[in-house]
Amino acid sequence: MxxxxxxxxxxxxxxxxxxxxxxxxxxxxxxxxxxxxxxxxxxxxxxxxxxxxKSIDNVIDKLQDIDKYPYAPINGGAIYQTQVLQWVFGPFLARVVAEKHLAVCATPGGTGALSIALYHYLDINETLLIPDLNWPVYEHLAKEFGINVSTYHLFRDDCFNIEGFIEAADAIVKKEGKLVTIINNPNHNPTGFSMTYEDLYQLGDYFKRLEEENIPVVFIYDVAYIDYWDYQNGRKGLNIVCDYGKNVLTLVTFSASKSFGIYGMRLGALIAINQEEKVIEDFRTWSTVACRTRWGTPNRIALSIFNQIVTNKEDRDEFxxxxxxxxxxxxxxxxxxxxxxxxxxxxxxxxxxxxxxxxxxxxxxxxxxxxxxxxxxxxxxxxxxxxxxxxxxxxxxxxxxxxxxxxxxxxxx
The missing domain is CATH 3.90.1150.10 (Aspartate Aminotransferase, domain 1)
Known part of the structure; x- marks a missing residue:
C-alpha cells in the first residue's frame, strides 16, 4: 500500500x-x-x-545561558514587540501609533509571517493576488493551503502596472467580495524594483474605492529587504501604506534574519495595522494560537541578539x-x-x-x-x-x- x-x-x-x-x-x-x-x-x-x-558575534559572545536556552515568549515578548516596531517604522512610528491600532507577532523569519497571514486570512479556494514576477514561495504557500493564485503583469512601460493590478483585483472582488494581496517593496524579489510614492498612493486610492463598496482588503506588505534601501525612503513608503482606510488590514512582514545577516537564525515579525481595535484584537487572538501550534516559540538566540542590538547604544552603533x-x-x-x-x-x-x-x-x-x-x-x-x-x-x-x-x-x- x-x-x-x-x-x-x-x-x-x-x-x-x-x-x-x-x-x-x-x-x-x-x-x-x-x-x-x-x-x-x-x-x-x-x-x-x-x-x-562582527557586532553580532560580539553580542553572541556576551549572551548568558538565560539568553540562549530557555523558551522564548510566544509573541516575542514586550521588549521585542516594542523595539521591532521602532526598528521597522523608525521616525514614523509615533504618527502611526497615534492614528492606528497595532499588534506584533514574532515569527521565524519573513516566511513564517507570510505563512500564518495567508493561512488565517484566506480560505480554501479563495484567491491570492500577486504579480507575475514573484518570489516562488508565495505560490508554494498558497498551494499548501489550497489557495488559488491570480497574477497581473507587474510592469507597464517599465513602471508599476496599477491598471493591471486593479483589473485583476476587481475580478477577484467581484467573485469573492474581498481582496488579499502581497506587495514586496522596496527591493522587490526577484527584480530589484522599488515602487514610487505615487504608486503606493494610487494603491490607496483604489482601496478607498473598495471601502465605498464595503469591500475588506488584507494588504500584505513584504519589507524583507527594507534595510538594504535608503533608510528614510523605505520607511516613508511604510508610512504611506499605514495610512490606508479602515477597510484595509495592513500586514507588514519583516525579516530580522535578513536585516541583521543572521539568515539561519530565523526571526521576523508580522505586524498588523488598522483603525479598528476589534480587528487588531482578533489578530492578537489568532496569532498567539497560530504561533504556538505552528512553530512553538521564536528562536531565543536571535531574539536576544535583536533585543541587545537595538537597546544597547554601543552595540547598536557598532552594528x-x-x-x-x-x-x-x-x-x-x-x-x-x-x-x-x-x-x-x-x-x-x-x-x-x-x-x-x-x-x-x-x-x-x-x-x-x-x-x-x-x-x-x-x-x-x-x-x-x-x-x-x-x-x-x-x-x-x-x-x-x-x-x-x-x-x-x-x-x-
Missing amino acids: LIKAVRTFEKDQTKGDITKISNIAKERKMSNPRVVDGTIGALYNDDGHFFAF MSELKKAQELLFNRSDFFIRKVKEYNIPIYPYQGGFFAIIKVQDSLHLYEYLKDLDIFGVPFDSGFRLALSSMSIKDIDKTLIAIRQYFEIYRM
Whole structure:
C-alpha cells in the first residue's frame, strides 16, 4: 500500500527551484573555486566569504545561558514587540501609533509571517493576488493551503502596472467580495524594483474605492529587504501604506534574519495595522494560537541578539556602522550592474537596487544550461533569469554579464 501526502508538490522542477540549483552550484564550487554562484540570497564579501557582522558575534559572545536556552515568549515578548516596531517604522512610528491600532507577532523569519497571514486570512479556494514576477514561495504557500493564485503583469512601460493590478483585483472582488494581496517593496524579489510614492498612493486610492463598496482588503506588505534601501525612503513608503482606510488590514512582514545577516537564525515579525481595535484584537487572538501550534516559540538566540542590538547604544552603533558598509557593498554592485547591462545592451526588468535582478530572456532554461557549462549559476524563472547580486563580486558580475552578452549574440533571443 502506497501512502501519499494529501497535499504534495511536483518534484524535479528546475525553473524557480532556488534551493536545488543553489545546491548544484555549491557542489560545483567545492571542486572549482572559480565557479560563479549567483543563486544565494545572502550578502557575501567580494572575496567570496560570507558577510558576517562582527557586532553580532560580539553580542553572541556576551549572551548568558538565560539568553540562549530557555523558551522564548510566544509573541516575542514586550521588549521585542516594542523595539521591532521602532526598528521597522523608525521616525514614523509615533504618527502611526497615534492614528492606528497595532499588534506584533514574532515569527521565524519573513516566511513564517507570510505563512500564518495567508493561512488565517484566506480560505480554501479563495484567491491570492500577486504579480507575475514573484518570489516562488508565495505560490508554494498558497498551494499548501489550497489557495488559488491570480497574477497581473507587474510592469507597464517599465513602471508599476496599477491598471493591471486593479483589473485583476476587481475580478477577484467581484467573485469573492474581498481582496488579499502581497506587495514586496522596496527591493522587490526577484527584480530589484522599488515602487514610487505615487504608486503606493494610487494603491490607496483604489482601496478607498473598495471601502465605498464595503469591500475588506488584507494588504500584505513584504519589507524583507527594507534595510538594504535608503533608510528614510523605505520607511516613508511604510508610512504611506499605514495610512490606508479602515477597510484595509495592513500586514507588514519583516525579516530580522535578513536585516541583521543572521539568515539561519530565523526571526521576523508580522505586524498588523488598522483603525479598528476589534480587528487588531482578533489578530492578537489568532496569532498567539497560530504561533504556538505552528512553530512553538521564536528562536531565543536571535531574539536576544535583536533585543541587545537595538537597546544597547554601543552595540547598536557598532552594528549600524557595519550595516552601512553592507549597504555600500550592495549599492556599488547595483551601480556597476546597471552601468554594465546598459553598456552590453542586455535587457533587464526595472532594477533600482537590492539583492536580485532579472535578465529578460525568452528561454531561461536554455540560458541556465549555457551558463552552467561555463560554471556560472543563476536561477531560471518563467519570466527571466535571476541573478543574486548579493552573493556576487563585481568581477563575477562582469564575467556573468559578458557571458550573457555572448549568449544573446549567438542565439539572438
